[in-house]
Amino acid sequence: MPVLELRGITKIFPGVVANDDVSLSLEPGEIVALLGENGAGKTTLMNVVYGLLAADRGEVLVDGKPARIKSPRDAIDHGIGMVHQHFMLVEPLTVTENIVLGREPGRFGVIDFAVARERVRALSEQYGLKVDPDARIQDLSVGMQQRVEILKALYQGARVLILDEPTAVLTPQEVHELFSVVRSLVDEGLSVVFITHKLEEVMAVADRIVVMRDGRVVGETRPSETDMVGLARMMVGRDVVLRIEKGPSRCGEPVLEVEGLRVLDDRRLEAVRGVSFSVCGGEVVAIAGVDGNGQRELVEALVGLRRPLAGTIRLKGRDVTHAGAREAIEAGISHIPEDRHRRGLVLDFSIAENMVLGDHRVEPYAKRGVMRPARIAQMARERIEAYDVRTPSERVHASALSGGNQQKVVVAREIGRGPELLVAAQPTRGLDVGAIEFVHRQIIAQRDAGKAVLLVSFELEEVMALADRILVIYEGQIAREFAAGEADDETLGYYMTGGGGSKLDGPPSAEVAAGGER
Amino acid sequence: MSESHEALPEQRAWMTLLQKAGAPVVSVLIAIGIGSLIMWISGYDAGAAFAALFKGSLGSPKAFGDTLLRATPLMFTGLAVAYGFRAGLFNIGAEGQLFMGGLAAAYLGVRLGGLSPAVALPAVLVAAMAAGAAWAFVPALLKARIGAHEVITTMMFTYIGKYIVSWLVVGPLKAPGQIPQTEMIGASAQLPRIQSLFSDAALQSLPILKLGRGHMGIFVALLFAVVVWLILKYTTLGYENRAVGFNPWAAENAGISVPSTIVKSLCISGALAGLAGAVEVMGVHHRIFDQFSPGFGFTGIAVALVAKNHPLGVIPAALLFGAMSAGSGTMQLEADVPQKIVLIIQALVIFLIAAESVVQWFIQKRQKEALARAR
Ligand SMILES: Nc1ncnc2c1ncn2[C@@H]1O[C@H](COP(=O)(O)OP(=O)(O)OP(=O)(O)O)[C@@H](O)[C@H]1O
C-alpha cells in the first residue's frame, strides 16, 4: 500500500491552472523525482500535500486512508515533512532549539534541553546527518542548515519527506552528502519526493521519475529506462541542447579591471584578500569556488553594495571603486544576485514593477520623477515573451510566480538593460533545462556583442560551459587561473578546495577531487 | 500556459476592491453587534442609541457637517501614517507633528492674516507642512543613520512638541486675557465654513447646503488624498517608498538609497500630519491652545489601518471615525446613554477594526512568507 497517494488534485489560481487532475503515489522506501518545467506545478502540488494550499478538487490519502490536511501541522501529524528551498529556521537559536521548536520535551513549559540534545544527537547519528547540536543557525553553511531542516522533519516523525529543489543551493560536495543521507533515509523505510531540475541528479538518486508539464502529469519513467536527453525531451516537449556551442572569444578593450581588492564581510573579517583580475569586452570570466570563499563579498563590492577596504575597481578605465549601487547601475553594471528573494525581487511588486527596478528613474520608463506605466508594461510584456516567463499577465505579483519564473524575471531585467558588464551570480539557479539553455545563449550573446561578463557559479558544469577564462577563488584569493578547456572538473575541484595553496602542487588526489565530482 | 487555461477568470479590479473593503465593513458590523449587546446587558436601548448616533452624524446637513469637521484632520493623520507604513515605517508620533503644524499655522496665521487669502492660505499650509516635516526629520535621521526605532523617537518628539505648545500658550505666544491660548489668526488665514460660500437665498432653497461647522479643509484633505495616491502610484518617489517598505535589500540593489528614502518618507508623513494641525487651527479654533487635538494623530493610526494604508481608502475610513465622533454627543444626549458607554463603543469599533487589520496583516504576511519560501 502506498504511504502517500494523491488523487485528482486540481488547484486553480486566478488565470492559471497550476495542478490539473494530478494523481501520484509513493511507496514506502521509494524515492520519486518530480520533474518539470518552471511553472509546471511541482511546488504547488507539494504545498497542497503539506497543507500550505487547499486544493480545489481531489484528495490526499495517507496509508490508504483519506487525510484532511489543512495546515502544515496536520501534515506533520500525518507523518509528512517538507523542506523548502528557503529555510524557515530561527537564526539566533541553536540547532537543538530549532529542531525541537513546537515539540519541546519537558514538563510544565520547562524545556528539558538534555533530553532534547540527546534525541537530536541520536537522530543525526541514525541517519548520518552530522551536525553540531549546539551550533547557532546563523553560523552554519547553507548545506548544514538544510540538514537541520531535514532533522527537524525527522524529529517531528516524518515518514514522507518532500524536498523542493534541495540541491539548488548546495555545492557539489554537499549534493553528494545529501544523496547519501537520502539513501540512508529510504533504507530505514522512509519515502522521499525529490524536486529538482538537474537531470543527472534525477538519474543518480531516483527510483521513479514523474514528469509534469502545464499542471498535468505527462509521463512516468525510471532511470534505467531513459537518459538525460530523453528526460529533457519529456519535460520540455522538444530536444534541448544541454551544453551550448560557442565560438572563440574575441577579447576587446578591458572593461573591468580589479586591482588589489580587499573587502570585509559582515563580521568585519577580510573575505576578499587582495584580488586582481580583469575582464575584457567579449569575454566571459568565471569565478569558480566553494561557497563562502569571498565570492559574495567580491560581487557586492563590484556592484556597489559593499565598500572595499582597499584596492581599485575600474570600469572602462573609470574609477568606480567607491561607487554606490546607483552609480554602478548608471555606469553600466548589471547584477543578477545569487538570492533572488532577498536582493533580486520585490515579491509584493507586480512583474512590471520588478522589471523596471533599477531603471525606474530613467527614460523611457520615467520622466522628471513621473513613471510611465504604459511604457513599463510594454517593456515587461516584451521581456515576458522573450524569456518565456509563464504568467497570465505582467500585472501579476512576483510572489505568485514559480521559483524558476521569478529567476527569469531577474535575468530578463539585468540582461535586458543592456549592460557593459554583467555580474551574474548563480544566474540559472532554479531554472529548468530549457530555460538554462536560453539564458546561456543570452550570456554568450552578451559576450559576442562585445560586452563583459563575470560569472560566479558553484556549478562547475555551468562554469565549463560558459567561461573563456576561469579564476578559482579560495579563501578570498585567486588560487589559479585557467583558460577555457584547460582544466577539467577534477583539477578545478582540487584548487577550489585549497589544493593549490599547499606545498605539494602535484596532481590532484582522488580524495580531494571528489569535491568536484558529479 | 496551454490554450485551455486562457478562458479562466482573471482577478478583476472590482473583485480585489471588494475583497479589500469587505473586511473593514464586516468589522464595523461586528462592532455594532457587540456594542448593542453591551448596551442591552447594561439596560440601555441599543436601537435608540444607534438611531441617535446616526442622527448626530448623518441625520441632517448640520450633522453631516460635524462629521466632515471631525473627518478632516483624521484624513490628514490617516494619510500621514499610511504613507509611512508604505515604506515600512510606523509613524506613531503624528500627534506631535500635528501640534507643530498647528503651532506654525497659529503663529503665521496671526502675522499673515492681513494679506489676501490667495497668499495667506497656501503660505500658512506650506508652513505647517514644513513644521510637521521638521518635527519628523530628527527621528527620521536617527532611524536612517543609527537605526533608532521610529516608534520610540517619534513618540518622544510628540511629548516634546506638546509641551512646547503648552509652554508657548502660557508664555511668549499667550494672547491677552485669562485663557492660555494664542491670538486669533487673521480672517484671510482662516478656512471658511462651506455654507459661507453660498448666498442666503441658495441656502434657503437648498437646505442641504447648511453644513454647519464643516469647513473648506475637507476639500484640501480630499485633494491631498488624491495627491498622495498619485505620488505612490505614479512617481519614482512613491515607487521607491514602496520598494523600501516591501524589501529594502532589493531596493538597495536597485540603487535606491534606503536611508534617504526613510528620511523622505517620514518627513512627508510629518508634513501630512502637520496639515492636520493646520486645518484644525485654520478651520475650527482659529488659534492654538493646550488641548486643541483630542488625539487625532493617534486615531490616524486606526484610520490608516482600516484604510489598509491606501490613500483613497483613508477617505471613507476618516469619514467613519469622524461620524462616530460627531454622533456620540447626540447619542449621549438623546438616547441617554452615558458618555462612558459611548466611549466603550467607540473603542470597540477602533479595536475590532484595528485588530482585524493587524491580525489579517499578520496572517497574510505569514502565509505569504510561507508560500514565498516554498518557491
Ligand atoms: N500564489 C499563487 N498565486 C497565483 N499563481 C500562482 C501562485 N503560486 C503558483 N502560481 C502559479 O502556478 C503555476 C505553478 O507554479 P509552481 O510554483 O507550482 O511551479 P513549479 O513547477 O514549482 O516551477 P519551478 O520549477 O519554477 O519552481 C505557475 O504558473 C505559477 O505562476
Ligand SMILES: [Mg+2]
Ligand atoms: Mg517550484
